[in-house]
Amino acid sequence: MKIAVIGTGYVGLVSAACFAGWGHEVVGADKDARKIAALRRGELPIYEPGLDRLVDEAVAQKRLSFTTDLSIAVAGADIVLLAVGTPPRLRDGEADLAFVYAAAREVAGLIDRFTVVVTKSTVPVGTGDEIERLMTRARPDASFAVASNPEFLREGSAIGDFQRPDRVVIGANDSRARELLQALYAPLREQNVPILATDRRTAELIKYASNAFLAVKISYINEMADLCESVGADVREVALGMGLDHRIGAGFLNAGPGYGGSCFPKDTLALLRTSQDHAVPMRIVQESLAVNDARKRRMALKVIDALDGRAEGASVAILGLTFKPETDDMREAPSIPLIEALQRAGARIRAHDPEGIENARAVLDDVEFFDDPYECAAGADAAVLITDWKSLKALDLGRLGHGMRRRVLVDFRHAFDPAEAERHGFALTAIGRPS
Numbered sequence: 001m002k003i004a005v006i007g008t009g010y011v012g013l014v015s016a017a018c019f020a021g022w023g024h025e026v027v028g029a030d031k032d033a034r035k036i037a038a039l040r041r042g043e044l045p046i047y048e049p050g051l052d053r054l055v056d057e058a059v060a061q062k063r064l065s066f067t068t069d070l071s072i073a074v075a076g077a078d079i080v081l082l083a084v085g086t087p088p089r090l091r092d093g094e095a096d097l098a099f100v101y102a103a104a105r106e107v108a109g110l111i112d113r114f115t116v117v118v119t120k121s122t123v124p125v126g127t128g129d130e131i132e133r134l135m136t137r138a139r140p141d142a143s144f145a146v147a148s149n150p151e152f153l154r155e156g157s158a159i160g161d162f163q164r165p166d167r168v169v170i171g172a173n174d175s176r177a178r179e180l181l182q183a184l185y186a187p188l189r190e191q192n193v194p195i196l197a198t199d200r201r202t203a204e205l206i207k208y209a210s211n212a213f214l215a216v217k218i219s220y221i222n223e224m225a226d227l228c229e230s231v232g233a234d235v236r237e238v239a240l241g242m243g244l245d246h247r248i249g250a251g252f253l254n255a256g257p258g259y260g261g262s263c264f265p266k267d268t269l270a271l272l273r274t275s276q277d278h279a280v281p282m283r284i285v286q287e288s289l290a291v292n293d294a295r296k297r298r299m300a301l302k303v304i305d306a307l308d309g310r311a312e313g314a315s316v317a318i319l320g321l322t323f324k325p326e327t328d329d330m331r332e333a334p335s336i337p338l339i340e341a342l343q344r345a346g347a348r349i350r351a352h353d354p355e356g357i358e359n360a361r362a363v364l365d366d367v368e369f370f371d372d373p374y375e376c377a378a379g380a381d382a383a384v385l386i387t388d389w390k391s392l393k394a395l396d397l398g399r400l401g402h403g404m405r406r407r408v409l410v411d412f413r414h415a416f417d418p419a420e421a422e423r424h425g426f427a428l429t430a431i432g433r434p435s
């Protein structure tokens with residue numbers, strides 16, 4: 001098939017590379033000329049394990065190309081995937097669909113055969129209906145169908161998630177569109193991946209329902225972690241004991257400093273707005289958002305407590321800045337409010353991250369950055385692990401502690417073995433267990 005992917009952000013680029021890897025002819029289009037120029041030089045705008053190799057291979061085999069010219073991408077396309085950004089609107093937090101609608105209007109003017117226009121971006125329920133309306137108005141004679149095919153990949157493991165998903169959801173009200181998308185995902189059906197075909201609105205909602213549920217799960221275990229600290233229990237074992245019940249499942253029960261990233265905070269807010277627009281309260285989602293916001297703001301207190309309440313003038317080494325490992329993404333990262341609160345309390349911040357320093361510079365002021373974690377901790381009064389990169393979990397605590405002024409360690413991700421930390425003379429504070 002010939003596929004046009006509009007938007008070469010996370011979802012667009014990964015989808016484009018993976019579909020090309022399955023043998024389709026894919027053109028990735030983006031309005032950002034600098035991004036396209038970089039992609040043509042073989043430089044990726046994001047860090048994602050394995051993506052560079054996949055893109056290089058597909059480009060070399062002439063199955064993947066990039067353009068700023070939408071007409072080149074859309075000409076002869078069987079499928080147009082809309083994967084443009086849907087950032088939260090400042091005024092009300094709702095997903096901003098301006099880019100999606102603008103792209104859809106433009107695509108309407110360019111299609112030259114029956115084309116299935118598919119939303120891959122996370123879009124509120126009813127967006128497909130609006131796209132259909134806009135496109136029909138822009139081009140009454142065009143032959144097209146609008147479908148929803150939400151993407152469930154995670155940053156950091158995007159390629160594996162795309163190639164071996166738990167499920168694929170195809171939301172189409174038109175049988176030709178449904179059949180074309182089923183054919184697109186035939187390689188996954190052969191691997192026994194469930195392909196769920198629904199109507200368009202249902203597919204749109206499945207994406208939000210899934211993300212919000214996972215966010216609720218995290219907030220739930222985070223509150224349980226607080227209770228564990230007070231009653232003298234260990235949240236990791238509570239999570240293990242819960243997760244062995246297959247009805248609950250073990251995933252997403254890792255207590256931490258609160259969820260971040262470009263999806264959970266934005267999507268829970270957008271779902272909440274949708275529920276309010278329809279006068280259907282979703283109190284559980286609302287509370288989980290509030291719990292997460294409060295948690296991210298409160299985490300600095302743990303560090304200040306570990307410093308015996310004296311943050312003023314203290315030097316704090318932050319290990320890991322991105323919202324999770326294996327990504328350079330700083331969006332909504334728990335490290336940001338934590339660092340800002342420590343700075344307000346008078347601490348000086350030194351920070352290390354394996355991939356995120358460049359993006360962190362853009363969002364953090366007055367922070368000294370280090371490429372080496374040991375140099376970062378040198379002379380510090382406390383080391384704080386926020387993101388559990390493999391390289392940070394494997395740190396030599398003896399070496400880390402050797403250079404520090406005080407051996408205070410705050411571990412927000414259960415990255416370190418408490419016995420090992422104690423052996424090296426650290427006073428360890430961890431989430432969800434009595435210290």
Ligand code: UGA
Nearest residue numbers: 151152153154155218252253254256259260261263323324
């Ligand atoms: C999330 C979903 O997991 C994907 O299925 C979805 O496709 C994606 O959003 C999206 O909508 O595009 P992502 O934001 O990349 O993926 O990252 P996650 O691995 O889900 O982590 C999100 C946040 O939750 C991170 O800050 C992470 O540290 C936190 N988290 C996750 C926990 O605190 N505990 C856990 O047990 C799991």
